[in-house]
Amino acid sequence: MWLLARRQLLKSFRLGKRKGLFYSSRSDQPSSNGAGFSPRKVLILTKLSRLEFEKIRHSKLNDAELEKTLRERGSDYSSLLYHHYIHKGCESRVEKCFQEFGTETRLVNRLNYNDECIEWADLIVTTGGDGTFLMAASRIPDQSIPVIGFNSDPTRSEGHLCLPKNYSVNIREAIKNIIEGKFKWTFRRRIRVTLIGENVYDKPVELHDQQLQHPEFRFFDCLQEQLKSVQNNGSSAQPRKRVLPVLALNEVYLGENVSARVSYFEVAVNRDERIKTKNAGMCVSTGTGSTSWSYNISKISPQIVSQIIEILADEGVQGISAKTKSFIEKITKLYNERLTLNPEMKDMLYNIRDPITSYTLPLAYDLSPRGLARRLEVRSRCFDASLVIDGGLSFSFNDGTVAILEVHDSDALRTVVDIRND
Incomplete structure (x- = not known):
């Protein structure tokens, strides 16, 4: 009951705060397109890079000592540093592009992502991967504050929940279209x-x-x-x-x-x-x-499809015979695609x-x-x-x-x- 009352209170506040900004006149549900969306305050939630993660774990070590510790453990310190700078570069470009369009921004990481900064924002943007997006989404109680994700290092993760990978490079283009309302909303069920x-x-x-x-x-x-x-x-x-x-x-x-x-x-x-x-x-x-x-629990392999085809042929099912590798891979792909x-x-x-x-x-x-x-x-x-x-x-x-x-x-x-x- 406490949570439901809190959600209703927050929803009422946000609906009043953003009336005419986010919602269509037809109902209390947001429009499916971005027309009329004009965020003034953007909260940017950035991931902890692996290097930052290790610095927190080994807070008493200086940079040289940390590098030595990681190398002795067998970690590729040069790679950690390289991908850290890739992520930080994306984070910086996202923040600067929003500011270029006159939007006020706040940059937070997972350690200081709290209710106060969420209440402040019109839009939450993540720079990271799916984990950072899930972190942002976890504390959003309703549809009043949207979440948009940029995949900061698409060479290392798919980023299914983020914008398409090409926008990891074309950040300004994506933000320009967001500011101008040239997009469509989706409402991911939870x-x-x-x-x-x-x-x-x-x-x-x-x-x-x-x-x-x-x-x-x-x-x-x-x-x-x-x-x-x-x-x-x-x-x-x-x-x-x-x-x-x-x-x-x-x-x-x-x-x-x-x-x-x-x-x-x-x-x-x-x-x-x-x-x-x-x-x-x-x-x-x-x-x-x-x-x-869920997908990985249910997906099948070409080996399973091949064995099923062999059993059907052995049982005398008409039209079933040894098939080519490409046919087996096609059937496997079609089955697995239906799982999503x-x-x-x-x-x-x-x-x-x-x-x-x-x-x-x-x-x-x-x-x-x-x-x-x-x-x-x-x-x-x-x-x-x-x-x-x-x-x-x-x-x-x-x-x-x-x-x-x-x-x-x-x-x-x-x-x-x-x-x-x-």
Whole structure:
């Protein structure tokens, strides 16, 4: 309830603040094109380069000592330095180009990305890769503040969530078109998670922080604020229901922390009856996340396609015979392409990893290992499990805890899908 009230308050404030700037007169939803968009304040969230990361880890070493330590470890220090300067060059060009068009800018990194600077901005721009984009998106509660990403080093990452790679070089052209409204919006759906259970307010683990003395991902001052409000409400009874203060842009993973241990869930798809399933974990993705972990769980190889064709031929299926390598690769490609979905799709895509088939129940009682859902309810029967948001924030998910996963229109993240050059 606290999170929903906070979201509504922020949404009302932002809608009033930006009335006539971001939204069309037809409804309270943003227009699909960029006409009328004129950001005055741009927050630039920049990644920590590997070199900066190492400097934080070894804060007591000077530059010469750090170089020696990294070289002794076997790291290519020259390469770290080279890619650090590539990233910093992109970061600098993005900031200068926005300023050239009369836009006020603030430059922050992951250590000082907080609610205050988000509230200040009309637009959040990331310079980095998909990880930096996900970090920016994690704290945006609704569609009022859009996020746009520049891939600062496209030779080292795909940057699926960022603008096309050519804009990593043509930064000024991209920013000019953004300022002039020559683009289209896309609304990437995100997953809202509600936890029900005895320990749903246990402090989460920020997985990306584990090697840093100081947090690299300060996802959420609001996590601590929410925890304090629960502890100070004058009641010794801990609430049993919690809407998590983060939204998953890519995926939610549920499973035992030790990968060798079997995960055990009871799953209800779209309010149907619960089905018991034992597996190696469950990955629930958005259309955006269907190109990431979800894709790699489900993709097939040319070897599998070749073996299926051989079996069909051996079984006497007409028209099936030995095929060329190019044909097998074509079939493989066509199948794998169908695994990726539209980021604006309202359904979630769930994947059951390595499901253990039940031999004591009819086949119909086994949960399909892959499918679409508008709502998922998962009850944990696990010993030491976690629910992980976008690979970054891990919540305890042990026996008896229930997770309800849903997609709401109001939770969509607004970003740029296409820049027009006309």
